[in-house]
Amino acid sequence: MTKKAVFLDRDGTIIVDYGYVHKPSQVELLPGIIEALVTLKKLDFELIIISNQSGIGRGYFTKKDVDLVNAHLQSLLKAHGIELSGIYYCPHSPDDRCDCRKPKPALILQALKDHGIDPKHSYFVGDKWTDVQAAIRAGVPPVLLSKEHTISMNTIPVLIVDSLLEWTKLIDQGDM
Ligand SMILES: [Mg+2]
Numbered sequence: 637m638t639k640k641a642v643f644l645d646r647d648g649t650i651i652v653d654y655g656y657v658h659k660p661s662q663v664e665l666l667p668g669i670i671e672a673l674v675t676l677k678k679l680d681f682e683l684i685i686i687s688n689q690s691g692i693g694r695g696y697f698t699k700k701d702v703d704l705v706n707a708h709l710q711s712l713l714k715a716h717g718i719e720l721s722g723i724y725y726c727p728h729s730p731d732d733r734c735d736c737r738k739p740k741p742a743l744i745l746q747a748l749k750d751h752g753i754d755p756k757h758s759y760f761v762g763d764k765w766t767d768v769q770a771a772i773r774a775g776v777p778p779v780l781l782s783k784e785h786t787i788s789m790n791t792i793p794v795l796i797v798d799s800l801l802e803w804t805k806l807i808d809q810g811d812m
Pocket residue numbers: 645646647648649653762763764
């Protein structure tokens with residue numbers, strides 16, 4: 637059977653983006669996230685986080701901090717029966733010119749390979765244009781979360797919705 641996934645940005649997509657979230661106490665799920673992720677699991681999507689954590693490369697916090705935040709997030713989700721298949725993050729600052737910081741697609745490509753996932757039956761949901769670019773480069777259909785539905789930075793068709801929950805309702809109804 638084809639394995640499919642919803643790749644998810646973390647900050648601003650699953651949890652509130654307070655800017656360089658680095659403590660478990662700062663982890664706050666966005667409204668509707670539990671319902672959205674439960675729906676995606678019901679539809680047989682694996683859930684994989686792809687996140688830029690340049691605060692590490694900038695010296696604001698450590699990998700350990702990020703791992704603790706991620707572990708806390710996972711425990712919040714697990715309380716609702718939601719298991720993530722993986723969390724991938726780039727620890728570099730933009731100055732490092734690495735291959736893994738979104739909009740580069742390396743982390744998505746790695747996750748596709750690690751989990752044997754078909755990109756064409758998968759989605760990437762994020763709140764920044766760099767998420768969309770990374771998704772397109774990895775061959776995964778992008779979904780952009782934005783209140784502004786008139787983003788015209790490109791000629792590429794991108795689905796824009798208000799929230800992860802709004803989008804999951806669309807796919808649950810078979811509207812996509
Ligand atoms: Mg984000």
